[in-house]
Amino acid sequence: MYRYDQYDQxxxxxxxxxxxxxxxRRLEGTLSEDQFKPLRLMxxxxxxxxxxxxxxxxxxGTLSGAQMRVLADVAEKYDRGYGHxxxxxxxxxxxxxxxxxxxxxxxxxKIEMHAIQTSGNCIRNISSDHFAxxxxxxVVDPRxxxxxxxxxxxxxxxxSYLPRKFKIAVIASEQDRAAMRLHDIGINIVRxxxxxxxxxxxxxxxxxxxxxxAPCIRDFVPLDRLVTYAEACLRVYNRYGxxxxxxxxxxxxxxxxxxxxxxTRQVEEEFQHLLDSGVEPPFAELERIRTFFADPDFETxxxxxxxxxxxxxxxxxxxxxxxxKQAGYVSAxxxxxxVGGIPGDATAEQMRVMAxxxxxxxxxxxxxxxxxxxxLPHVRKADLHALWTALDEAGLGSPNLDTIEDIIACPGLxxxxxxxxxxxxxxxxxxxxxxxxxxTATLGQLKLKISGCINACGHHHAGHIGILGVDRxxxxxxxxxxxxxxxxxxxxxxxxxxxxxxxGIVDAVETVTGVYEREREGEExxxxxxxxxxxxxxxxxxxx
Amino acid sequence: MKLLTGxxxxxxxxxxxTGSDWSIHVEDAVDxxxxxxxxxxxxxxxxxxxxPYAIDAELHEGSPRPAHIKDRVRALGPxxxxxxxxxxxxxxxxxxxx
Numbered sequence: 286m287y288r289y290d291q292y293d294q295x296x297x298x299x300x301x302x303x304x305x306x307x308x309x310r311r312l313e314g315t316l317s318e319d320q321f322k323p324l325r326l327m328x329x330x331x332x333x334x335x336x337x338x339x340x341x342x343x344x345x346g347t348l349s350g351a352q353m354r355v356l357a358d359v360a361e362k363y364d365r366g367y368g369h370x371x372x373x374x375x376x377x378x379x380x381x382x383x384x385x386x387x388x389x390x391x392x393x394x395k396i397e398m399h400a401i402q403t404s405g406n407c408i409r410n411i412s413s414d415h416f417a418x419x420x421x422x423x424v425v426d427p428r429x430x431x432x433x434x435x436x437x438x439x440x441x442x443x444x445s446y447l448p449r450k451f452k453i454a455v456i457a458s459e460q461d462r463a464a465m466r467l468h469d470i471g472i473n474i475v476r477x478x479x480x481x482x483x484x485x486x487x488x489x490x491x492x493x494x495x496x497x498x499a500p501c502i503r504d505f506v507p508l509d510r511l512v513t514y515a516e517a518c519l520r521v522y523n524r525y526g527x528x529x530x531x532x533x534x535x536x537x538x539x540x541x542x543x544x545x546x547x548x549t550r551q552v553e554e555e556f557q558h559l560l561d562s563g564v565e566p567p568f569a570e571l572e573r574i575r576t577f578f579a580d581p582d583f584e585t586x587x588x589x590x591x592x593x594x595x596x597x598x599x600x601x602x603x604x605x606x607x608x609x610k611q612a613g614y615v616s617a618x619x620x621x622x623x624v625g626g627i628p629g630d631a632t633a634e635q636m637r638v639m640a641x642x643x644x645x646x647x648x649x650x651x652x653x654x655x656x657x658x659x660x661l662p663h664v665r666k667a668d669l670h671a672l673w674t675a676l677d678e679a680g681l682g683s684p685n686l687d688t689i690e691d692i693i694a695c696p697g698l699x700x701x702x703x704x705x706x707x708x709x710x711x712x713x714x715x716x717x718x719x720x721x722x723x724x725t726a727t728l729g730q731l732k733l734k735i736s737g738c739i740n741a742c743g744h745h746h747a748g749h750i751g752i753l754g755v756d757r758x759x760x761x762x763x764x765x766x767x768x769x770x771x772x773x774x775x776x777x778x779x780x781x782x783x784x785x786x787x788x789g790i791v792d793a794v795e796t797v798t799g800v801y802e803r804e805r806e807g808e809e810x811x812x813x814x815x816x817x818x819x820x821x822x823x824x825x826x827x828x829x
Numbered sequence: 830m831k832l833l834t835g836x837x838x839x840x841x842x843x844x845x846x847t848g849s850d851w852s853i854h855v856e857d858a859v860d861x862x863x864x865x866x867x868x869x870x871x872x873x874x875x876x877x878x879x880x881p882y883a884i885d886a887e888l889h890e891g892s893p894r895p896a897h898i899k900d901r902v903r904a905l906g907p908x909x910x911x912x913x914x915x916x917x918x919x920x921x922x923x924x925x926x927x
Binding site: 312318332336337365380382383384627698700704709761 | 839840841843876879896897898899902907909910913
């Protein structure tokens with residue numbers, strides 16, 4: 286894991302004191318809310334439906350047991366005993382007091398964490414593959430590149446007031462586990478025919494009210510030009526992005542309106558201009574960063590066999606563990622989606638359990654998934670039963686990864702001031718319905734995602750089944766969409782037709798899964814069947 | 830009727846104008862029709878509340894009930910965590926929101 290150097294620590298400590306002073310001035314009245322709002326947002330502090338909400342950055346989703354334990358302490362000491370893991374691999378606290386915010390940031394700084402750039406029109410927390418460094422299919426660990434970009438983008442003076450927020454994802458495998466092409470910039474670290482590493486740049490993707498899939502604008506940028514190319518992409522956006530209209534200010538609109546070809550031409554021109562300007566950090570810095578992400582001391586010859594005599598354990602192994610590049614190891618996914626629970630929520634006690642288990646069984650590493658679960662990336666197969674037993678005792682052993690119970694849901698109208706409808710109760714009802722009917726297993730991989738408003742924090746555009754909550758004359762209504770994917774087979778879901786009320790949407794989901802069960806061929810996933818037969822049969826079943 | 834609501838500056842808690850002070854309980858709120866801008870300006874200047882604004886409401890069983898579901902969720906707390914609402918012991922309170 287990356288560890289702060291003196292510069293990182295000084296920057297974060299200085300920001301804590303700066304914000305402490307800003308909060309004090311707000312409380313004293315020398316700063317108005319209009320003056321204070323952009324300052325608090327730069328430090329991840331929102332004013333939400335019930336209270337202040339603090340969003341804490343977890344760079345590329347990676348954290349240690351000690352860090353997870355402090356997140357638990359924050360939940361307990363300053364909030365109401367729980368936190369919410371988000372679709373940007375961050376954590377949010379919903380009940381923060383302004384007068385505590387400085388102390389919270391100081392506590393976080395002690396374990397090399399902060400809330401900087403988790404809001405505002407700047408480059409946000411950079412996300413990555415939650416199986417980075419462990420995945421059997423990766424070209425290289427993408428996190429050193431994500432860390433390099435984190436350092437470049439932190440407090441970048443030119444990019445602190447962009448036309449709109451800016452999200453970057455970095456992966457390094459053919460399988461896309463980070464929704465890479467639905468980001469403002471998606472970077473895929475690839476190897477060319479000569480065996481050299483480089484970066485493919487995808488620019489102009491995103492969800493929100495105008496979902497778009499990012500086109501590839503350059504398929505190979507040498508890694509010693511990675512930052513310079515990213516800077517060129519940002520510069521063109523910063524210069525021409527629509528500052529006059531919030532709803533057209535994201536880079537996806539610029540790329541769409543200019544056309545990918547013209548945008549690329551401008552980026553290439555800027556790139557040439559920047560090449561000799563010293564933007565690129567010394568390659569030695571990347572090498573220094575890379576040392577922090579060296580493989581842990583894996584046991585060679587670790588046992589491959591798993592005792593599957595306990596059927597509940599065997600089911601969890603089948604569903605929630607992922608092949609690892611090291612023989613005798615797997616990555617284990619801790620589900621934060623118990624049936625009837627709140628997707629992504631974890632109590633302080635559960636966070637401490639995860640911290641302990643990460644230390645004991647996964648070389649002190651945990652990862653937050655953008656699907657609102659937590660990964661222990663490096664677990665010996667021989668330790669799996671002990672791990673599962675401990676998880677199960679803590680209510681963290683649900684065997685439902687990538688099933689219809691593993692729902693992404695934004696906080697929705699229960700917490701979010703932007704939301705138009707509640708997301709969480711719908712997720713709970715759907716999970717309960719399918720658990721009761723015992724259809725979860727037979728449906729196989731089925732990614733269902735729910736957003737409570739058009740901003741799409743719940744990634745509904747990318748759901749095999751997507752649900753969008755809308756406000757229809759003061760009443761919650763839910764639009765159903767089908768056929769989305771955030772993976773390497775990326776696609777945007779299409780709306781089925783008129784929406785449903787809260788109970789109706791649960792029935793509607795059951796109806797479309799019924800069509801899938803009827804129509805599927807062989808081992809087809811829901812998404813495969815939808816793509817083969819199209820929307821027609823689903824609409825017919827829904828609307829007659 | 831119109832209610833004046835905002836968030837407590839220090840704690841962020843949802844608050845309602847009672848005619849003389851702020852309360853976290855919506856049932857304490859009073860009709861501010863015609864006075865909302867004046868009260869909001871005065872109270873914000875006194876730093877007793879953050880970003881106050883008026884909402885529509887109606888009387889329901891003798892107490893104010895915000896007209897829009899978003900304000901009812903604000904008034905009570907998250908419907909998915911009854912234990913964190915202002916009325917954790919009332920099993921029927923969800924119906925007031927929905």
